[in-house]
Amino acid sequence: MIIKNFKKLARTxxxxxxxxxxxxxxxxxxxxKVIKENIKLEKNILTIKNKTFDLGKIKNLYVVGxxxxxxxxxxxxxxxxxxxxxxxxxxxxxxxxxNYLESxxxxxxxxxxxxxxxxxxxxxxxxxxxxxxxxxxLVSGGASALFELPWTLPIKKLQIMTxxxxxxxxxxxxxxxxxxxxxxxxxxxxxxxxxxAQIISIIFSxxxxxxxxxxxxxxxxxxxxxxxxxxxxxxxYKLLKVKLVxxxxxxxxxxxxxxxxxxxxxxxxxxxxxxAKELKVPSFVYSYALRGEARIVGRKILQRLPKEGxxxxxxxxxxxxxxxxxxGRNQELVLGTLPYLExxxxxxxxxxxxxxxxxxxxxxxxESLKHSQSLNLNWHAYLDNNDSYNFFKKLDDLIITGETGxxxxxLIIIYKK
Numbered sequence: 316m317i318i319k320n321f322k323k324l325a326r327t328x329x330x331x332x333x334x335x336x337x338x339x340x341x342x343x344x345x346x347x348k349v350i351k352e353n354i355k356l357e358k359n360i361l362t363i364k365n366k367t368f369d370l371g372k373i374k375n376l377y378v379v380g381x382x383x384x385x386x387x388x389x390x391x392x393x394x395x396x397x398x399x400x401x402x403x404x405x406x407x408x409x410x411x412x413x414n415y416l417e418s419x420x421x422x423x424x425x426x427x428x429x430x431x432x433x434x435x436x437x438x439x440x441x442x443x444x445x446x447x448x449x450x451x452x453l454v455s456g457g458a459s460a461l462f463e464l465p466w467t468l469p470i471k472k473l474q475i476m477t478x479x480x481x482x483x484x485x486x487x488x489x490x491x492x493x494x495x496x497x498x499x500x501x502x503x504x505x506x507x508x509x510x511x512a513q514i515i516s517i518i519f520s521x522x523x524x525x526x527x528x529x530x531x532x533x534x535x536x537x538x539x540x541x542x543x544x545x546x547x548x549x550x551x552y553k554l555l556k557v558k559l560v561x562x563x564x565x566x567x568x569x570x571x572x573x574x575x576x577x578x579x580x581x582x583x584x585x586x587x588x589x590x591a592k593e594l595k596v597p598s599f600v601y602s603y604a605l606r607g608e609a610r611i612v613g614r615k616i617l618q619r620l621p622k623e624g625x626x627x628x629x630x631x632x633x634x635x636x637x638x639x640x641x642x643g644r645n646q647e648l649v650l651g652t653l654p655y656l657e658x659x660x661x662x663x664x665x666x667x668x669x670x671x672x673x674x675x676x677x678x679x680x681x682e683s684l685k686h687s688q689s690l691n692l693n694w695h696a697y698l699d700n701n702d703s704y705n706f707f708k709k710l711d712d713l714i715i716t717g718e719t720g721x722x723x724x725x726l727i728i729i730y731k732k
Contacts, residue, residue, distance in 0.1 A: 317341040320715045324678055333660045333730045334678070336590045336625065337714075340728075343586030344666060344721045346384045346455075346519070349578045350391035354517075356399075363517065363575055370399060373513070374447040378403030378416060379437055381462040382455030382531055383423070383667045384519045384578075387720035389416050389453060392517075404440060405453075406433045406461050409718060421461040424671075425477045426470070434464045434500060441505065444512035452505070452514065456521025456722035457667065458531035459491055464499045466560045473497070476555050483552040484635030486606055487522055491532040493554070495562050496545035502528070502538035502562030506572050509535075514572040520579035521666070521722050523604035523630040527574050537569045538562040580629030580724035583666065587627050587728065596730070597624035605630025605727065609644045610651035610698060613663075617655055620731045628727040640702020643670030645725055646713070649679040650703040653687070653694045656680050660730045664714050667722040672704045674713040676725070686710050 318324070318338050325331035342348075355362045359371035370376065378400050380389040386407040393400070393415050403416040410420040421430040444450050465473055476497075480490050495502030506514060516535040518527060528536040542559040549556065581603055591598035601619055605612065609632040620626055632644045642650075645663040652661055656679055664676030687694055687710060697706040707713045 317716050317719060318714060319717060323711060324714065327682065329660045329730055329732050330678060330680065332594055332596060333662050333728050335594065336587045337662050337664060337726060337728050339590035340583035340587040340726050341666065341716065341719060344578060344583050344723050346388040346721050347391040349582070350388055353577055354392070354395055356395050363515065364577065366573060366575065368449070368515065370449070373449040374445070375401040377401055377440060377444055377448065377450045378453070379441065379450065380405040380407070380416070380453035381458040381534070382453070382519070383408055383457035383722040384455035384720060385453055386411060386418060388455065388517070388519070389413060389418070392451070392453065402440060404433070404437050406437065408457065408461070423457050423460045424481060425474050426460050426463045428470055430461055430463055431470060434462050437462070438464060438500065438508055441509040444509045446511045448512040450509045450512050450514045452516045452535060454516050454531045454534065455519035456531065458534070459494050459501070462500060462531070462534065465497050466499055467558050468497050472555060472557065476557065479554050480552070482636035483554070484608065484633050485548065485552055486633050487631055488529055489548045491529045492540045493545045493548050494532045495538055495540060496542050496559040497557055498532070500534055501532035502540070503533060503536055503568060504563060505534035507563045507568045510568045511571065516572065516574045518574060518576050519722060520576060521631070521724050523606050523724060525576060525579050527576065535572050536574055537564070578723060580726065583723060583726055584627055584629055587726070591625045597621070598627055599624070601626050601628040603629055605632065607632055609634050609648040613648045613652040613661070614655060616727070616729065617652055617659070620659065620729060623731055626729040629724040631724050634701065636701050638700030638702060640697065640700040641672060641705055642701055642703035643672055643676070645670040645676035646674065646703035646707055647698070647701065648727070649677040650694060650698050650706060653679050653684050656684065658732045662714070662728045663725060665725050666719060668716040668719040673715070674704060675716045676714045677703065677707040678712050678714060683710055683712055
């Protein structure tokens with residue numbers, strides 16, 4: 316069971332059903348499981364989904380992993396490629412001893428000096444790549460902060476810019492547009508660095524809609540955004556004025572690149588649909604690309620609930636931080652719906668297990684509201700202070716998974732009895 320406090324949270328039959336469905340979604344997005352199912356090596360022929368690559372024709376094989384699923388996916392890929400790997404580097408929020416790859420731990424969600432140091436090591440490695448070499452890049456959510464090498468922006472200003480972006484209410488598309496135009500490695504920058512080597516990017520999506528150019532800020536994907544787009548976003552949210560650089564637009568840097576989407580929130584949704592079927596509860600999918608301000612989106616979803624059954628969604632909402640509390644978008648999404656959960660259980664959680672706190676998310680229902688009233692907790696005051704974490708902590712309604720080693724979009728499960 317990935318949800319560590321499952322028994323404590325499953326205080327009613329309805330909660331138990333919702334949490335079992337949520338757990339099934341988390342189990343389905345294990346990097347080891349996904350890589351084992353989709354990547355095979357027979358003799359020298361590497362098959363990834365329906366694409367094949369002849370390793371007998373390459374001179375060196377470099378592997379780089381960046382993001383919150385980098386370590387687990389790197390471990391799984393090592394078991395397949397073994398000593399065919401010439402050299403490689405993994406940059407995640409945790410590290411471990413690996414057999415063929417160097418493992419490093421960086422910081423998230425704000426880049427650190429260490430992030431930049433390891434990013435420079437990756438750039439130096441891939442700069443060596445030549446025409447007869449193959450570079451496999453494991454890309455997952457979280458890499459926008461972990462893997463960074465700004466053109467001119469000093470680390471302190473980069474950190475200020477990142478913090479302001481995270482609190483501004485900007486969505487992932489706006490945030491990553493700005494990130495692309497201050498970075499050497501984003502928006503196709505890494506493809507240019509590794510050129511003319513052949514590149515295979517194996518991508519785990521945490522972006523609503525799965526636009527590959529925005530997942531981890533698209534290090535190997537040709538970018539359609541411009542400096543003007545980034546400047547408009549900076550002006551809109553009153554961010555720091557910084558020097559912006561255009562992303563690579565020349566086609567030659569992308570001719571030898573295969574970007575393969577291997578995992579997304581849709582994988583979790585399919586598994587949760589199957590679990591609901593096993594539990595004999597009707598279900599339907601509301602959205603694969605949920606977006607919007609968390610406190611508002613939750614109430615909109617409730618208007619679409621069936622008379623009875625499970626509503627499923629995945630995506631990424633935003634929070635405009637105006638208070639001084641503690642919490643994440645999933646916890647705020649649930650808190651914003653609390654007075655409206657008649658005969659309804661609402662769960663929202665971050666698939667990486669870290670909803671801006673040590674909690675993955677929260678569960679809310681009528682019991683939560685009654686419990687809060689018995690404790691004289693004003694849900695709206697906590698919402699206004701962006702303090703959803705402390706609200707749900709007092710109710711014992713936080714979902715705890717620890718770091719899951721994977722990262723797709725947030726998962727939303729709502730059960731109307």
